[in-house]
Amino acid sequence: MRRGLALPIIAVLGFAFLYAPIISLVVFSFNESRLVTVWTGFSLQWYAALFQDSQIVSAAILSLQIAATSATIATVLGTLAGLALTRLGRFRGKTALTGMVSAPLVMPEVITGLSLLLLFVAMEATFGWPSGRGFTTIVLAHTTFCMAYVTVVVRSRLIDMDRSLDEAAMDLGATPLRVFFDITLPIISPALISGWLLAFTLSLDDLVIASFVSGPGSSTLPMVIFSKIRLGVSPDVNALATIIIVVVAIGVAGATWFGMRKPKNR
Amino acid sequence: MSTGVVQPRPGRIWGFIANALRRMGLSGRTAIILAPTLWLVIFFLIPLIVVFKIALSAFAMGRPPYLPMFEWGADESLTITLHFSNFLFLVRDSLYANAYINSVRIAAISTIIALVIAYPMAWFIARSEEKHRNLLLMLVILPFWTSFLLRVYAWMGFLGRNGIINNTLMGLGIIDEPLVMLQTEGAVFVGIVYTYLPFMVLPLYTALVKLDQSLIEASADLGARPFVTFLTVILPLSLPGIIAGSMLVFIPAIGEFVIPSLLGGADTLMIGRVLWDEFFANRDWPVASAVAIVMLIILIIPIMLLSIAQNAVVEKNQ
Structure with missing residues (x-):
């Protein structure tokens, strides 16, 4: 009997370990006191302070723009890479593409950030583009590491997909391009959406790579948060965290719902 | 879209x-x-x-x-x-050698702690009823979707001098003086294990959920005690999951910058942090690049192990 109980207890403790810090973050965002960890009373003042902080608001807008742009480009490129690796048979450089597309997944962020910055500096010196660093360079950097994740998601969906549908359309005389847009794309669209959401989240979350490739006047939200919390805990960051957690929870729930809506068309 | x-x-x-x-x-x-x-x-x-x-x-x-x-x-x-x-500079100054050794040590210890916590969780999910499995898996993955930076920040509120743990213990009268937990190496272990735990649970779950229950029963029928069955049947069969999960924690932990700079002390040297300082504080791009290259060389073996383990999992599925 004792053995039967040990495992659930360990599992519950594991889940508690995962969620307790997040829950305390949310709870103390509604705290009245400046002290983040002593409860004095309910208040929404830190949320009000957050929206009056123009630095945070403009960083949030910049981060959302960067995330949307790089997630979109990464989804297009990641889908192409997924197609190339699953649907085009053998071609020269396939091994190289396989390696290059998964390498960013294991590359330490500091190295990705450093290498891209050095590239941008060298490019600017040689071609005069990109002039300076900011929105463009962060988008280029984020697209590169996000497309690796999109490729993984899209590729596994393409491997699972029933190829006879493609073949049937082809037999009925559809051109490859038409087969892609009318058959393949609708079937893999849940994977594209979850790939896009994953890319969007990763871009929104990135501190290290953005710090390397951003320039003066283009601080992203994680960069602003990092410079604030480096000095210690601050309650408006708790309020910001709560907003992000709520948005993410809604997004994940939405994505799960979308993914479950058509689970049977593989 | x-x-x-x-x-x-x-x-x-x-x-x-x-x-x-x-x-x-x-x-x-x-x-x-x-x-x-x-x-x-x-x-x-x-x-x-x-x-x-x-x-x-x-x-x-x-x-x-x-x-x-x-x-x-x-x-x-x-x-x-x-x-x-540049490379001689890295060898001559013991700061760099210490940072590399420290990074490998901290990453290895964190990986082992994560494995010990994740294995029972993965086993519990894999052995729970099928209709509950997806929900439990989602509970493991969900924190991964919330900001990495903010999850590390949450621990600052937990471990700090006036943090929740110290306040609770002092409120209960267990301690009189606040414990020093933040800005220690221990806090770095907690941070790494916490943020990378989902990466450990998922491959372990994938390996354990496919494990044939009849093998465990056969082992028990032949008189093996549960612990012997675990060592001789379950553990070897889940080895690809163990290796894949361990490398997915170990590899990013080596180059980690955020966790040691927010939770670690000034003396918690890790190579990601050294590279960052070399670049942003000293503006020495050549040395920062040399640091990056040595880091890549250290990561070659773990990355190869990861790809072997992942291929083993893929082959099993086919």
């Missing part, structure tokens, strides 16, 4: 696009391969080559803060002397 394309459209549009591509001298096939390949060559492969090149260049005051490695037609001996300077 792309679902608007679902409705059938006149075939001429596709014909038009195909013709346009053909006129540029590209078949659709080539275009599909070329676009992601070119992107990765420019923004992944070439940057790494640039890092190599700059690691072999000399530091200079200026913008950019390094000397050109070769003016066109410069003599090669120059390159070789410069080569040694």
